[in-house]
Amino acid sequence: xxxxxxxxxxxxxxxxxxxxxxxxxxxxxxxxxxxxxxxxxxxxxxxxxxxxxxxxxxxxxxxxxxxxxxxxxxxxxxxxxxxxxxxxxxxxxxxxxxxxxxxxxxxxxxxxxxxxxxxxxxxxxxxxxxxxxxxxxxxxxxxxxxxxxxxxxxxxxxxxxxxxxxxxxxxxxxxxxxxxxxxxxxxxxxxxxxxxxxxxxxxxxxxxxxxxxxxxxxxxxxxxxxxxxxxxxxxxxxxxxxxxxxxxxxxxxxxx
Amino acid sequence: xxxxxxxxxxxxxxxxxxxxxxxxxxxxxxxxxxxxxxxxxxxxxxxxxxxxxxxxxxxxxxxxxxxxxxxxxxxxxxxxxxxxxxxxxxxxxxxxxxxxxxxxxxxxxxxxxxxxxxxxxxxxxxxxxxxxxxxxxxxxxxxxxxxxxx
Amino acid sequence: xxxxxxxxxxxxxxxxxxxxxxxxxxxxxxxxxxxxxxxxxxxxxxxxxxxxxxxxxxxxxxxxxxxxxxxxxxxxxxxxxxxxxxxxxxxxxxxxxxxxxxxxxxxxxxxxxxxxxxxxxxxxxxxxxxxxxxxxxxxxxxxxxxxxxxxxxxxxxxxxxxxxxxxxxxxxxxxxxxxxxxxxxxxxxxxxxxxxxxxxxxxxxxxxxxxxxxxxxxxxxxxxxxxxxxxxxxxxxxxxxxxxxxxxxxxxxxxxxxxxxxxxxxx
Numbered sequence: 001x002x003x004x005x006x007x008x009x010x011x012x013x014x015x016x017x018x019x020x021x022x023x024x025x026x027x028x029x030x031x032x033x034x035x036x037x038x039x040x041x042x043x044x045x046x047x048x049x050x051x052x053x054x055x056x057x058x059x060x061x062x063x064x065x066x067x068x069x070x071x072x073x074x075x076x077x078x079x080x081x082x083x084x085x086x087x088x089x090x091x092x093x094x095x096x097x098x099x100x101x102x103x104x105x106x107x108x109x110x111x112x113x114x115x116x117x118x119x120x121x122x123x124x125x126x127x128x129x130x131x132x133x134x135x136x137x138x139x140x141x142x143x144x145x146x147x148x149x150x151x152x153x154x155x156x157x158x159x160x161x162x163x164x165x166x167x168x169x170x171x172x173x174x175x176x177x178x179x180x181x182x183x184x185x186x187x188x189x190x191x192x193x194x195x196x197x198x199x200x201x202x203x204x205x206x207x208x209x210x211x212x213x214x215x216x217x218x219x220x221x222x223x224x225x226x227x228x229x230x231x232x233x234x235x236x237x238x239x240x241x242x243x244x245x246x247x248x249x250x251x252x253x254x255x256x
Numbered sequence: 257x258x259x260x261x262x263x264x265x266x267x268x269x270x271x272x273x274x275x276x277x278x279x280x281x282x283x284x285x286x287x288x289x290x291x292x293x294x295x296x297x298x299x300x301x302x303x304x305x306x307x308x309x310x311x312x313x314x315x316x317x318x319x320x321x322x323x324x325x326x327x328x329x330x331x332x333x334x335x336x337x338x339x340x341x342x343x344x345x346x347x348x349x350x351x352x353x354x355x356x357x358x359x360x361x362x363x364x365x366x367x368x369x370x371x372x373x374x375x376x377x378x379x380x381x382x383x384x385x386x387x388x389x390x391x392x393x394x395x396x397x398x399x400x401x402x403x404x405x406x
Numbered sequence: 407x408x409x410x411x412x413x414x415x416x417x418x419x420x421x422x423x424x425x426x427x428x429x430x431x432x433x434x435x436x437x438x439x440x441x442x443x444x445x446x447x448x449x450x451x452x453x454x455x456x457x458x459x460x461x462x463x464x465x466x467x468x469x470x471x472x473x474x475x476x477x478x479x480x481x482x483x484x485x486x487x488x489x490x491x492x493x494x495x496x497x498x499x500x501x502x503x504x505x506x507x508x509x510x511x512x513x514x515x516x517x518x519x520x521x522x523x524x525x526x527x528x529x530x531x532x533x534x535x536x537x538x539x540x541x542x543x544x545x546x547x548x549x550x551x552x553x554x555x556x557x558x559x560x561x562x563x564x565x566x567x568x569x570x571x572x573x574x575x576x577x578x579x580x581x582x583x584x585x586x587x588x589x590x591x592x593x594x595x596x597x598x599x600x601x602x603x604x605x606x607x608x609x610x611x612x613x614x615x616x617x618x619x620x621x622x623x624x625x626x627x628x629x630x631x632x633x634x635x636x637x638x639x640x641x642x643x644x645x646x647x648x649x650x651x652x653x654x655x656x657x658x659x660x661x662x663x664x665x666x667x668x669x670x671x672x673x
Contacts, residue, residue, distance in 0.1 A: 053544075105548070109553070
């Protein structure tokens, strides 16, 4: 088996008395979309923030291409960070900047990219996400769904190798949700980026992700392919999938 | 468009600021852009109490320079005052420098009283004739208590 | 035995109370140096500095002129009635100019900017912190200290001396208004006193103060906003309000403390 791109090795994290991660083992492979599912407030976002280094583990290691991030030099870390892009759950758009400036910011601050190229890349991305015509609006003037798409445009504009999505489709209407999922899947095929996605969209994630990991009680209770999780007999998993969306496991009981 | 207006406003701000700074430093602080306008003279005083660097030097009531520096001559235990005199003001070697007070409790300044010699002082020369600061306290005590020392 | 444990606990409590402000001070100092270094890291952020100069400097000009004029006028009034007792009201120009240039100008200009721009800096950065915008910057590999703090620090260092100079000049004119126009001191005498009494050291001292105040205000206000999420007393909007309040209060206190320290060094 190939070396995982990102590997969690017994990662612990607690905030005050509240232990959130209690020994997480997780492997994320290159070129795949890995979905992390689990109950709300279980620490999925915390897990995602560890990948990009916003949070540091209390114990355990996170390996990137087989190398522990904690042992890397500052330059190596920077190089790794350049490959990542993160889409926040709360969008985290800069509300003092217009939509255009928001999307252009990651390109601008990297420097060395000519102005014209920035403009064309931003316009492309906005067009792909159905956001044409709102370039000069400010995030507070947009609806929640539009903000999500702007945040997605901002995450994808740098053509990152690894994209971390924190609930990219929560709060979108079904049509836009499907469009967003389709776009993630399509992009993933085109550019071959590695995706890590925290999501509640139980049936949908099975179509766009190659791997599913489930977080419960501070541990990864399951990781594997979509078929495996749908066929799982583990009560926690079955309960979760069924509880979240009963129709989604229509196939599963009939197989048994 | 928006960018330009911000830049213009900042330009206006910097301009106003610079004018204020210039007024303070050049007009009030007497900052000199060209040091050539002055030449230096020294004068030895027994006492210059109350005199400060930057005080005026005048002759016949006209300002002709400033006190550049005051320090103590350690060997003779007297005060050495460096005077910056405007170029073009010709002083002779028997000029008398005296420490005066403007008003009763006003600032101390140096008055130069012209002499009649024909030897002209050059930069770095020493003024020999000086009168020290008038000590009002001493005068008052003399007046009140009589001239006890004599 | 129990007694000795109580004493140990009390000592430990005292130690905790001493350690945390010192740690905080260290964090502020590190924050300041990071910001100061990134002021010069390439590519230079000139456009952001200009935006901030507009916000901190240009938008404060009106309030600075207003407070400067009234400060000068009140100094003129107070100075006149004090000096007239000694029959030396002719010294009014000197009194007004020196007190403005040495003390009132730098301090009051700084406090006005804290009230106008410092609170806004703390609130803006605080909101960016709680809405994960600062985290977002980090994920984009944009150094938030460089992106948010350095331009504000640079702009403060540019704006404060100018604002102080404007305050001084307007204040001197204000003193002229009350001293000469209202109370009848000869205007030529007023300005000649202003010119003859002020020395270059006074002006340099005033500018040295305004540079220090700029660094203090920008650092404290940005630091309070930047560490909003670490507050223990309140989170979210409450945290931002606490950050803003403490930014303003701390800045004002630190301006006056630093003013005393600087004055004692400069004199």
